[in-house]
Amino acid sequence: EVELLESGGTLVQPGGSLRLSCAASGLTFSNSAMCWVRQVPGKGLEWVSGISDSSIYTFYAESVKGRFAISRDNFNNMLYLQMSRLRADDTAIYYCAAYVDGSMGHYWGQGTLVTVSS
């Protein structure tokens, strides 16, 4: 059974930084592209960032480009999202999700809440 477990969400001040983690099990992680998707409370889903299986390619939504960095550790089956210059509108539940054959979102974690507030 595939399991994705996010962690690292917390309350952080505007302008601050935070790193989210996603621990993966039950899938061949090194062969799976991965991504982060967020949901602002009361709003819809927003794709944030994606990374290819070997980390060669990384992609970002315009709203986070230059502030967020996605990375992965295939040895330890971990996905990360380094977030900096955080803003109030980054407040959201952040989900990690796995691709299958280029198709996004076949597996999802339960999410971790990031709150940006002073």
Next chain:
Amino acid sequence: QSVLTQPPSASGTPGQKVTISCSGSSSDFGSRRVNWFQHLPGTAPKLLIYSDYQRPSGVPDRFSGSKSGASASLAISGLQSEDEADYYCAAWDGRFHAWVFGGGTKLTVL
């Protein structure tokens, strides 16, 4: 970035068939593969349909996807109370190298 447009709400009674649409704003929408997700707030989203009409194992065949031209659709037949949730379409935007979600449709089972 391209936009995917969904109706904000839909409803039906138990046993009915409901269809949710997803319209693409770009001329190449017809060549993009569309995924559909079911989401209950506070839980992990669930993939219902991928690549326009493919159904992952474990998803009931009451859920089906289709696409024609600039519009994709998710059909739910034999509506059940447990189907009450938010539904999202998503597609890859090759020009911006980003996945784009529709705004979501809140399905109410009356």
